[in-house]
Amino acid sequence: xxxxxxxxxxxxxxxxxxxxxxxxxxxxxxxxxxxxxxxxxxxxxxxxxxxxxxxxxxxxxxxxxxxxxxxxxxxxxxxxxxxxxxxxxxxxxxxxxxxxxxxxxxxxxxxxxxxxxxxxxxxxxxxxxxxxxxxxxxxxxxxxxxxxxxxxxxxxxxxxxxxxxxxxxxxxxxxxxxxxxxxxxxxxxxxxxxxxxxxxxxxxxxxxxxxxxxxxxxxxxxxxxxxxxxxxxxxxxxxxxxxxxxxxxxxxxxxxxxxxxxxxxxxxxxxxxxxxxxxxxxxxxxxxxxxxxxxxxxxxxxxxxxxxxxxxxxxxxxxxxxxxxxxxxxxxxxxxxxxxxxxxxxxxxxxxxxxxxxxxxxxxxxxxxxxxxxxxxxxxxxxxxxxxxxxxxxxxxxxxxxxxxxxxxxxxxxxxxxxxxxxxxxxxxxxxxxxxxxxxxxxxxxxxxxxxxxxxxxxxxxxxxxxxxxxxxxxxxxxxxxxxxxxxxxxxxxxxxxxxxxxxxxxxxxxxxxxxxxxxxxxxxxxxxxxxxxxxxxxxxxxxxxxxxxxxxxxxxxxxxxxxxxxxxxxxxxxxxxxxxxxxxxxxxxxxxxxxxxxxxxxxxxxxxxx
Amino acid sequence: xxxxxxxxxxxxxxxxxxxxxxxxxxxxxxxxxxxxxxxxxxxxxxxxxxxxxxxxxxxxxxxxxxxxxxxxxxxxxxxxxxxxxxxxxxxxxxxxxxxxxxxxxxxxxxxxxxxxxxxxxxxxxxxxxxxxxxxxxxxxxxxxxxxxxxxxxxxxxxxxxxxxxxxxxxxxxxxxxxxxxxxxxxxxxxxxxxxxxxxxxxxxxxxxxxxxxxxxxxxxxxxxxxxx
Numbered sequence: 148x149x150x151x152x153x154x155x156x157x158x159x160x161x162x163x164x165x166x167x168x169x170x171x172x173x174x175x176x177x178x179x180x181x182x183x184x185x186x187x188x189x190x191x192x193x194x195x196x197x198x199x200x201x202x203x204x205x206x207x208x209x210x211x212x213x214x215x216x217x218x219x220x221x222x223x224x225x226x227x228x229x230x231x232x233x234x235x236x237x238x239x240x241x242x243x244x245x246x247x248x249x250x251x252x253x254x255x256x257x258x259x260x261x262x263x264x265x266x267x268x269x270x271x272x273x274x275x276x277x278x279x280x281x282x283x284x285x286x287x288x289x290x291x292x293x294x295x296x297x298x299x300x301x302x303x304x305x306x307x308x309x310x311x312x313x314x315x316x317x318x319x320x321x322x323x324x325x326x327x328x329x330x331x332x333x334x335x336x337x338x339x340x341x342x343x344x345x346x347x348x349x350x351x352x353x354x355x356x357x358x359x360x361x362x363x364x365x366x367x368x369x370x371x372x373x374x375x376x377x378x379x380x381x382x383x384x385x386x387x388x389x390x391x392x393x394x395x396x397x398x399x400x401x402x403x404x405x406x407x408x409x410x411x412x413x414x415x416x417x418x419x420x421x422x423x424x425x426x427x428x429x430x431x432x433x434x435x436x437x438x439x440x441x442x443x444x445x446x447x448x449x450x451x452x453x454x455x456x457x458x459x460x461x462x463x464x465x466x467x468x469x470x471x472x473x474x475x476x477x478x479x480x481x482x483x484x485x486x487x488x489x490x491x492x493x494x495x496x497x498x499x500x501x502x503x504x505x506x507x508x509x510x511x512x513x514x515x516x517x518x519x520x521x522x523x524x525x526x527x528x529x530x531x532x533x534x535x536x537x538x539x540x541x542x543x544x545x546x547x548x549x550x551x552x553x554x555x556x557x558x559x560x561x562x563x564x565x566x567x568x569x570x571x572x573x574x575x576x577x578x579x580x581x582x583x584x585x586x587x588x589x590x591x592x593x594x595x596x597x598x599x600x601x602x603x604x605x606x607x608x609x610x611x612x613x614x615x616x617x618x619x620x621x622x623x624x625x626x627x628x629x630x631x632x633x634x635x636x637x638x639x640x641x642x643x644x645x646x647x648x649x650x651x652x653x654x655x656x657x658x659x660x661x662x663x664x665x666x667x668x669x670x671x672x673x674x675x676x677x678x679x680x681x682x683x684x685x686x687x688x689x690x691x692x693x694x695x696x697x698x699x700x701x702x703x704x705x706x707x708x709x710x711x712x713x714x715x716x717x718x719x720x721x722x723x724x725x726x727x728x729x730x731x732x733x734x735x736x737x738x739x740x741x742x743x744x745x746x747x748x749x750x751x752x753x754x755x756x757x758x
Numbered sequence: 759x760x761x762x763x764x765x766x767x768x769x770x771x772x773x774x775x776x777x778x779x780x781x782x783x784x785x786x787x788x789x790x791x792x793x794x795x796x797x798x799x800x801x802x803x804x805x806x807x808x809x810x811x812x813x814x815x816x817x818x819x820x821x822x823x824x825x826x827x828x829x830x831x832x833x834x835x836x837x838x839x840x841x842x843x844x845x846x847x848x849x850x851x852x853x854x855x856x857x858x859x860x861x862x863x864x865x866x867x868x869x870x871x872x873x874x875x876x877x878x879x880x881x882x883x884x885x886x887x888x889x890x891x892x893x894x895x896x897x898x899x900x901x902x903x904x905x906x907x908x909x910x911x912x913x914x915x916x917x918x919x920x921x922x923x924x925x926x927x928x929x930x931x932x933x934x935x936x937x938x939x940x941x942x943x944x945x946x947x948x949x950x951x952x953x954x955x956x957x958x959x960x961x962x963x964x965x966x967x968x969x970x971x972x973x974x975x976x977x978x979x980x981x982x983x984x985x986x
Contacts, residue, residue: 187805187807192805195803195804195805195806195946196805196806196808197805197806197807197808198808276945280803280940280943280945280946281940283803283946284800284803284936284937284940284943285937287799287800287803287936288800288933288936288937290808290821291796291799291800291820291821291929291932291933292933294810294818294819294820294821295818295926295929295930295933299819300817303819340937341937341938341940343940
């Protein structure tokens with residue numbers, strides 16, 4: 148009898164574990180293991196249904212679910228931003244310390260062993276073998292049903308690595324639940340699987356689910372909406388040493404289960420002992436929040452659970468950090484301190500891409516060691532302004548330390564090597580427009596980034612204007628027509644060749660008489676444009692590029708300026724301006740001479756004619 | 759031992775406008791693969807590693823056992839079914855998936871066959887409707903020329919939507935039946951994947967052997983319980 152009961156208890160425990168595993172695996176992408184090993188583990192063979200690794204939190208089920216008579220309730224929670232939220236992706240801390248999100252329970256699964264008070268002789272004769280066989284069938288039908296209910300579509304959208312979603316799915320496992328309101332119940336349907344007779348009761352699974360999720364507008368887009376991020380790490384305007392944790396902590400202010408319980412009982416719903424939630428349990432907008440209640444002993448139990456769970460979650464987060472290339476080393480502590488913490492609840496790298504957490508994705512993409520410049524949109528007007536020395540100097544965004552360093556620093560950066568050279572070369576060619584930086588983000592391969600950066604790419608139109616105008620300091624409408632850039636670094640072949648030809652001519656004629664200064668100035672400007680374009684395409688080293696740029700500069704002079712290092716840009720612009728001033732003054736003198744000679748000749752003619 | 763029989767809800771599929779048009783047969787393939795694999799998944803009680811399969815024509819995901827051999831077997835039967843549909847268009851066709859136990863292996867005096875005891879039968883009723891021919895030329899009633907292509911595609915979409923809804927109902931029906939009837943399932947042999955032998959037979963309403971086939975099975979199985 149004891150043996151029978153022991154087997155029954157074992158089957159029941161495994162039945163509960165398997166049920167929760169099936170439910171979480173089919174609803175919450177974050178609980179899915181990143182990699183599944185082919186060999187089926189012994190623990191996975193239960194009920195002849197190999198699902199792969201269990202979520203680590205399930206390992207603690209025995210710890211807190213001591214009373215097998217208690218039902219296990221799994222709430223599948225849809226997390227969305229409210230539609231009239233003006234803050235967009237930047238989350239402002241509310242009074243509870245969390246962002247403004249709405250959470251809706253879209254499914255509630257109840258898995259339990261219904262203990263029968265009166266043990267009929269028939270039920271006691273049920274052998275554990277029959278119970279086990281029927282449980283296999285029950286779990287198969289549960290597995291199929293998970294794919295037929297409406298929430299499965301939302302799960303698939305979230306799991307897709309090709310799409311980013313404006314929603315997220317969390318879960319909560321507990322031994323109790325707050326009943327649905329009447330309005331909520333009206334929107335939900337109920338399905339109960341036929342229970343499986345067991346020795347001590349019946350294994351039962353039932354679900355209450357939202358039949359229609361269409362009004363949630365669960366959108367999944369293939370790209371991020373265009374967005375200008377002004378405070379990313381590496382921006383010239385921000386502290387270069389700034390790391391992620393400040394924004395991350397603001398976003399993921401998931402306080403530990405224990406502290407929540409002790410200090411802010413009203414902040415989180417369903418905060419009772421014997422329960423755990425996934426990740427960000429904001430609980431702000433949920434109307435079902437209840438104050439915590441329980442004896443100190445229960446609090447202790449929850450603390451123990453939370454500490455155990457925190458380890459698993461913290462570990463999971465840490466493991467996933469390296470693929471995500473997080474530079475926020477100091478944020479580790481915040482992860483470990485906040486169980487059950489799972490960033491956006493997607494600890495696995497692919498899930499980050501699909502999670503509804505744009506900050507997360509944004510941070511991930513920014514974590515590569517590339518100095519990302521400030522976006523240009525909104526600044527183009529500055530670059531169109533005439534390139535007088537001082538104002539133009541101010542119009543440029545303050546260069547990050549990386550950019551002001553020598554070539555070697557730019558070459559060290561991994562993915563942005565090619566594109567980082569370009570800004571340096573542009574500097575050498577006296578680019579006062581600052582349109583050099585956009586290309587770096589284009590070089591990223593992450594699918595989620597490509598859409599996000601499309602917005603930045605589209606801002607290249609104005610820098611294009613700024614580039615051509617500022618580099619010449621004259622009105623070059625013709626040049627605008629010729630140099631039809633769709634992107635700062637995409638150039639027509641025709642333009643390049645023409646500009647190159649001009650540039651070559653310019654080099655030869657650079658030291659000619661001032662009578663040709665006017666045309667040479669114009670040609671040199673064209674040549675400058677062409678040279679810059681050529682440099683952008685070929686990305687030559689700084690020193691070589693200096694020589695190719697010619698606007699009346701001597702080669703040696705260019706080289707000396709190029710070797711100046713951090714002070715390179717400023718003296719060049721001033722010297723360039725001085726040179727042009729000289730050219731203009733020469734022109735003026737020439738014109739005056741000519742006019743003077745003409746007037747003298749005219750005067751002499753008059754004199755002769757008059758006499 | 760009883761043989762549990764489940765008559766699944768009839769599905770109406772739009773046949774191809776022209777024979778041998780593989781594009782339209784794809785719909786029939788999808789439907790049959792979905793149903794057959796779903797049933798098999800619930801009856802393959804050996805160790806399985808489930809595999810999710812998304813239908814291409816419908817927004818439905820079903821589960822396979824992940825056994826390549828059985829996948830091929832099912833695809834072959836579906837090919838036979840499609841051949842039959844082409845030979846007998848506009849007929850109600852039926853696929854029967856039967857699970858049996860091998861009862862008596864000993865050869866008797868009169869028969870050498872191994873006796874099969876069917877303990878469960880699933881009848882999939884698929885009605886393939888011939889594609890309505892597009893009307894070429896003008897409409898002789900109205901002045902406005904109605905584009906026949908548009909109406910045909912609209913009709914096709916409506917039928918497909920209806921078929922998807924019916925298919926979903928059939929899957930729910932399978933799950934319900936599988937849950938309600940468990941006592942008749944034999945003990946699970948120590949095998950991986952599909953643990954019980956099965957056979958797939960095809961018949962159509964015009965077939966003279968159709969009735970005989972049914973009668974034969976009824977005699978073999980004893981007291982069938984008809985469920986609808």
